[in-house]
Amino acid sequence: MSLFNQILDAINNPEQEGNSGQLSNILGTVEQLSNTYQTSPGAIQSALSIIGNYTRSALQEKRNSEGDQQVQQIINQFGGTQASPQALDLLFNAPQLQQIAQQVESRTGINAQTIERMLPVLVPLVLNFLKTGNHSQNSQGSNPVLNNFLDADGDGDVDISDAMGMAMRYLNK
Template identity: 55%
Template sequence: MGLFDQILGAVTNPNQQGSLGQLGGIINTVQQLSDRTGADASTIQSVLGIVGNYVRSSLQEKQATNGEGEVQTLVNQYAGTSPNPQAVDSLFSFGMQQQVAEAVAQRTGLDAGTIQQLLPLIVPVVLNFLQSGANAQSGSNSVLNTFLDADRDGDVDIADAIRMASQYLGR
């Protein structure tokens, strides 16, 4: 099952945190990023996808080192739609932040400095998507597990999930 299918499952499952309001907040944030940068929504979705891949690598590393519980705690602590520099710092060293910004700039044409300034908003949005699968009863998170599952075909992409959520919500 793909990431977006997991997110939709979380939205329709009352035991999981996902909701249409949460998806709407994420889509609104993507639109605000688009307005703020002057880039179209598809470019911002690409930015989120590229940053999402770096987030996945960082979370996989943390999971291997500290366990699944710490990764879920980090997601719960920093997920949102408001800027949070601590979210970025918890996942990336300063050098890695620069590397992420440069990689995004090369692939999207946006300014690396602008991307670095936007990371405190982009990272919490990615984590917000991942938080949607948290199940209060079991403590598991189907969305996060799908996102981190390196044994699958690698076809897990935040940009695709945002694009599908936008279409699903008719925005």
């Protein structure tokens, strides 16, 4: 099942945290970043897809070394629409951040320094997407969106960008 289908299931399931307001906030933050950095929303969505791939790898490593509960705690603590340099520090080292910025620049045309300034917001946005699968009564319980994301086939293509496009259509934006 695609990431967006998992998110849509979470939105339609009253026992999960996801809701259309959460999607609207994520999309609104992308629009704000687009305006602030004079970049197209499509380029930011593409950047989120690349960042999602790195985030998946980092969360998989955390899961392997520290367990599912630690990964869920990271999602709960840092998933949002506000800047969180702490999320970057927890998931990535300095060379990884430079690699992310360079890859995003080469694939989107957004300047690497601009990406570095956006990363403290973009990583929490990815985590916020994953947060949609939280159980509404127990945020430490099973999260099918997170599980789908972490257990993906590893083809290097994280469909965050696709999920955002579908979310825009779902919300008629």
